[in-house]
Amino acid sequence: xxxxxxxxxxxxxxxxxxxxxxxxxxxxxxxxxxxxxxxxxxxxxxxxxxxxxxxxxxxxxxxxxxxxxxxxxxxxxxxxxxxxxxxxxxxxxxxxxxxxxxxxxxxxxxxxxxxxxxxxxxxxxxxxxxxxxxxxxxxxxxxxxxxxxxxxxxxxxxxxxxxxxxxxxxxxxxxxxxxxxxxxxxxxxxxxxxxxxxxxxxxxxxxxxxxxxxxxxxxxxxxxxxxxxxxxxxxxxxxxxxxxxxxxxxxxxxxxxxxxxxxxxxxxxxxxxxxxxxxxxxxxxxxxxxxxxxxxxxxxxxxxxxxxx
Amino acid sequence: xxxxxxxxxxxxxxxxxxxxxxxxxxxxxxxxxxxxxxxxxxxxxxxxxxxxxxxxxxxxxxxxxxxxxxxxxxxxxxxxxxxxxxxxxxxxxxxxxxxxxxxxxxxxxxxxxxxxxxxxxxxxxxxxxxxxxxxxxxxxxxxxxxxxxxxxxxxxxxxxxxxxxxxxxxxxxxxxxxxxxxxxxxxxxxxxxxxxxxxxxxxxxxxxxxxxxxxxxxxxxxxxxxxxxxxxxxxxxxxxxxxxxxxxxxxxxxxxxxxxxxxxxxxxxxxxxxxxxxxxxxxxxxxxxxxxxxxxxxxxxxxxxxxxxxxxxxxxxxxxxxxxxxxxxxxxxxxxxxxxxxxxxxxxxxxxx
Amino acid sequence: xxxxxxxxxxxxxxxxxxxxxxxxxxxxxxxxxxxxxxxxxxxxxxxxxxxxxxxxxxxxxxxxxxxxxxxxxxxxxxxxxxxxxxxxxxxxxxxxxxxxxxxxxxxxxxxxxxxxxxxxxxxxxxxxxxxxxxxxxxxxxxxxxxxxxxxxxxxxxxxxxxxxxxxxxxxxxxxxxxxxxxxxxxxxxxxxxxxxxxxxxxxxxxxxxxxxxxxxxxxxxxxxxxxxxxxxxxxxxxxxxxxxxxxxxxxxxxxxxxxxxxxxxxxxxxxxxxxxxxxxxxxxxxxxxxxxxxxxxxxxxxxxxxxxxxxxxxxxxxxxxxxxxxxxx
Numbered sequence: 001x002x003x004x005x006x007x008x009x010x011x012x013x014x015x016x017x018x019x020x021x022x023x024x025x026x027x028x029x030x031x032x033x034x035x036x037x038x039x040x041x042x043x044x045x046x047x048x049x050x051x052x053x054x055x056x057x058x059x060x061x062x063x064x065x066x067x068x069x070x071x072x073x074x075x076x077x078x079x080x081x082x083x084x085x086x087x088x089x090x091x092x093x094x095x096x097x098x099x100x101x102x103x104x105x106x107x108x109x110x111x112x113x114x115x116x117x118x119x120x121x122x123x124x125x126x127x128x129x130x131x132x133x134x135x136x137x138x139x140x141x142x143x144x145x146x147x148x149x150x151x152x153x154x155x156x157x158x159x160x161x162x163x164x165x166x167x168x169x170x171x172x173x174x175x176x177x178x179x180x181x182x183x184x185x186x187x188x189x190x191x192x193x194x195x196x197x198x199x200x201x202x203x204x205x206x207x208x209x210x211x212x213x214x215x216x217x218x219x220x221x222x223x224x225x226x227x228x229x230x231x232x233x234x235x236x237x238x239x240x241x242x243x244x245x246x247x248x249x250x251x252x253x254x255x256x257x258x259x260x261x262x263x264x265x266x267x268x269x270x271x272x273x274x275x276x277x278x279x280x281x282x283x284x285x286x287x288x289x290x291x292x293x294x295x296x297x298x299x300x301x302x303x304x305x306x307x308x309x
Numbered sequence: 310x311x312x313x314x315x316x317x318x319x320x321x322x323x324x325x326x327x328x329x330x331x332x333x334x335x336x337x338x339x340x341x342x343x344x345x346x347x348x349x350x351x352x353x354x355x356x357x358x359x360x361x362x363x364x365x366x367x368x369x370x371x372x373x374x375x376x377x378x379x380x381x382x383x384x385x386x387x388x389x390x391x392x393x394x395x396x397x398x399x400x401x402x403x404x405x406x407x408x409x410x411x412x413x414x415x416x417x418x419x420x421x422x423x424x425x426x427x428x429x430x431x432x433x434x435x436x437x438x439x440x441x442x443x444x445x446x447x448x449x450x451x452x453x454x455x456x457x458x459x460x461x462x463x464x465x466x467x468x469x470x471x472x473x474x475x476x477x478x479x480x481x482x483x484x485x486x487x488x489x490x491x492x493x494x495x496x497x498x499x500x501x502x503x504x505x506x507x508x509x510x511x512x513x514x515x516x517x518x519x520x521x522x523x524x525x526x527x528x529x530x531x532x533x534x535x536x537x538x539x540x541x542x543x544x545x546x547x548x549x550x551x552x553x554x555x556x557x558x559x560x561x562x563x564x565x566x567x568x569x570x571x572x573x574x575x576x577x578x579x580x581x582x583x584x585x586x587x588x589x590x591x592x593x594x595x596x597x598x599x600x601x602x603x604x605x606x607x608x609x610x611x612x613x614x615x616x617x618x619x620x621x622x623x624x625x626x627x628x629x630x631x632x633x634x635x636x637x638x639x640x641x642x643x644x645x646x647x648x649x650x651x652x653x654x655x656x657x658x659x660x661x662x
Numbered sequence: 663x664x665x666x667x668x669x670x671x672x673x674x675x676x677x678x679x680x681x682x683x684x685x686x687x688x689x690x691x692x693x694x695x696x697x698x699x700x701x702x703x704x705x706x707x708x709x710x711x712x713x714x715x716x717x718x719x720x721x722x723x724x725x726x727x728x729x730x731x732x733x734x735x736x737x738x739x740x741x742x743x744x745x746x747x748x749x750x751x752x753x754x755x756x757x758x759x760x761x762x763x764x765x766x767x768x769x770x771x772x773x774x775x776x777x778x779x780x781x782x783x784x785x786x787x788x789x790x791x792x793x794x795x796x797x798x799x800x801x802x803x804x805x806x807x808x809x810x811x812x813x814x815x816x817x818x819x820x821x822x823x824x825x826x827x828x829x830x831x832x833x834x835x836x837x838x839x840x841x842x843x844x845x846x847x848x849x850x851x852x853x854x855x856x857x858x859x860x861x862x863x864x865x866x867x868x869x870x871x872x873x874x875x876x877x878x879x880x881x882x883x884x885x886x887x888x889x890x891x892x893x894x895x896x897x898x899x900x901x902x903x904x905x906x907x908x909x910x911x912x913x914x915x916x917x918x919x920x921x922x923x924x925x926x927x928x929x930x931x932x933x934x935x936x937x938x939x940x941x942x943x944x945x946x947x948x949x950x951x952x953x954x955x956x957x958x959x960x961x962x963x964x965x966x967x968x969x970x971x972x973x974x975x976x977x978x979x980x981x982x983x984x985x986x987x988x989x990x991x
Contacts, residue, residue, distance in 0.1 A: 229772070
């Protein structure tokens with residue numbers, strides 16, 4: 001088990017390098033530069049700016065220079081927000097996105113699994129049909145439709161919830177409800193469907209027949225025999241889910257004007273703020289990889305076939 | 310076990326006079342699909358959408374990019390545009406009037422109303438009927454939704470087809486040949502899998518410019534991964550299956566084995582996967598459009614329409630609702646169809662007893 | 663079917679049907695047999711003849727939406743099991759009547775340790791604390807021929823080979839000393855050499871513990887070697903039933919004769935062709951009223967096409983269902 005953990009951890013490192021490199025290549029091969037959006041910059045100043053940011057050096061050198069900085073934890077200065085470094089900007093925005101993303105993940109996983117199990121147990125009853133139909137709706141409606149719709153009805157028409165903003169402003173934790181609800185909905189639906197299918201799958205397995213033939217009650221069969229195995233596909237789905245949630249924060253933060261990484265990312269992309277883009281990609285990728293890492297470990301715990309070879 | 314002494318009989322009944330229907334995978338699946346009402350309804354809805362969007366150029370609808378300034382932001386109605394326009398403008402003027410504390414229109418306002426009424430009578434453009442209303446530039450929403458549907462569906466289909474083709478080719482090669490080639494392909498897949506590709510797509514679209522081609526490239530680039538894995542897995546597990554050995558022992562060549570034996574078995578999985586991929590692609594495209602990175606004006610896609618509608622949803626909710634509902638129903642139908650296909654093609658699937 | 667004090671199980675006219683898309687499948691359509699204390703009863707037949715369904719019906723484990731027990735009685739010590747409450751049946755399962763299944767690879771929960779799976783049965787049916795239960799489990803594993811049971815009991819199923827897993831299943835099934843062990847093709851999924859071992863183990867343990875066995879198999883060899891009584895099943899019904907040596911020596915039903923004849927023998931002439939029963943088993947949906955074997959039967963008569971044969975009990979202790987042996991009115 002320990003060796004498994006260590007191996008998994010070590011494989012993270014090359015992946016991160018590849019991601020950074022890829023992002024670097026993409027960003028740098030794009031036409032134009034970070035200063036092409038600036039109007040009327042006299043050529044000499046442009047030259048000086050290039051020199052200051054080492055953009056006059058050959059690309060491989062810039063790459064190495066950048067990697068060197070990153071390894072030391074320095075993500076460079078922001079091209080757009082001239083007075084800030086990327087580190088500072090990320091420090092500001094990251095906790096917000098993390099909070100939003102984690103809450104959404106927690107709600108999606110907990111409620112998704114719960115609904116999935118109940119649907120599986122009450123298969124083919126109205127409970128099952130309703131929740132699964134709602135689940136299909138959940139995965140068919142895009143985030144940027146749910147968000148504005150919720151906003152429309154809960155904020156504008158009925159004034160139950162504030163339209164935008166984040167914690168620390170006047171509204172308190174109520175402001176969390178809509179963004180989290182929007183963000184978690186499609187994934188809650190996916191997880192519910194997945195859990196239901198997984199539980200039904202296990203219920204049909206031979207070893208459940210054996211358990212029943214031994215005289216165990218249905219409750220014991222469910223809790224002891226079914227649950228552990230049924231959770232496996234769901235657990236391995238948590239990794240990609242988290243990645244999708246992080247991506248989704250881009251939309252949700254835009255809709256509800258939340259000062260998080262997602263919004264920064266979009267603005268940076270439009271502004272061609274190279275360092276900010278790269279910085280965001282790096283941070284978000286690391287988050288995803290770490291989450292995947294934990295999920296893998298958790299999976300190893302649950303499935304003895306992996307850890308006891 | 311040839312029956313030498315049994316009497317000749319009609320091939321469709323056995324000795325007990327029980328009817329024996331020939332059963333192939335597809336006829337069996339089709340029968341099961343028909344029984345699944347939601348999936349079948351989904352299928353009908355999708356056919357309807359395809360027909361509508363395909364025939365958009367020949368339908369009697371207004372050009373999607375034509376802007377009629379007078380007809381800005383008209384609500385959906387079966388009345389003529391002129392009448393609706395007159396009603397909304399008048400209502401707006403009434404509001405201003407009441408805000409001012411008056412109970413009557415001023416001479417100026419009256420003149421405006423009269424001029425508008427005149428125009429409505431004379432100008433034929435006001436005879437139009439906007440069933441779904443218009444947007445902020447006076448363009449017919451129904452038409453834009455239909456044309457937007459063409460773009461969205463096309464993106465969904467082409468993206469899926471590309472992803473599936475690439476995935477099948479690479480997956481089959483990896484699965485069938487195994488060894489080093491398999492290792493290389495799988496490593497590439499693993500690495501690409503762990504990339505936050507949506508983020509990269511966003512970068513690509515923002516930096517390389519928004520056009521349809523880039524859009525396809527960006528989205529299809531990462532979507533072949535899953536299908537590749539699935540096909541590879543299927544081929545590897547089927548390779549050792551007994552019917553392949555049987556075919557080999559009868560002298561079948563490799564290509565024959567792949568095409569006549571392995572592929573039909575994988576086809577089921579591929580079909581289901583593709584049906585569920587199409588809505589995925591449409592979602593992704595609309596995601597990008599929402600962020601302003603998708604198709605650019607005057608073209609529309611469902612995503613861009615929803616995004617425009619979201620901006621003005623307080624004042625003109627139909628501009629959000631019409632495209633949103635259209636898109637949602639389509640995705641909904643595709644998802645149900647995909648689920649139904651999965652159940653139909655796999656009779657032992659967990660979703661039925 | 664005289665009932666004597668030794669009879670512990672009586673199955674009377676059991677009928678189990680399944681509702682499918684194509685019609686009602688009468689998987690078991692009127693099966694009756696008795697089981698005495700310590701007796702080994704074999705049920706033999708082709709795939710699809712209804713053998714497994716019969717077994718599952720005895721402990722009432724037919725998956726209920728498509729299937730249902732449509733009729734008959736299953737008397738265990740005189741009490742009809744089909745009328746028992748769920749709680750009562752659960753007390754019998756694993757405790758008085760145990761079942762082992764065909765595929766040992768999938769019959770054990772891969773996510774739980776062997777110790778967990780064995781201890782839960784023992785603790786459920788016998789009032790033992792965890793320590794005592796574990797000791798009992800280890801003892802059973804030893805009896806079942808698992809080397810080093812004290813260590814191995816804490817392992818997971820995937821760490822055992824197929825034959826070992828079946829031994830574990832047997833140990834688990836016998837751990838509460840049941841009166842009846844139902845074995846559903848316990849060796850079909852194993853290598854031939856292991857098959858013999860497992861059968862010997864089963865015979866040994868059940869003799870020692872005095873357990874009656876209902877053994878389902880499609881192999882006549884297995885039946886000949888282990889069973890006191892044999893029931894031959896075809897298309898959901900028994901066609902012949904009786905003491906093993908009697909049946910094997912002089913099979914009466916044409917199907918039984920065909921089965922026995924088709925076993926390859928070493929003492930035959932080299933160039934003699936292998937014998938087989940021509941034709942295929944019927945589709946059991948909407949079977950008309952006739953003998954289901956008639957299309958494959960060399961001795962079929964006119965009446966075989968029209969009516970299902972009546973049962974006839976003969977003097978040597980066997981019963982047979984064939985028009986050759988009973989008068990029709």
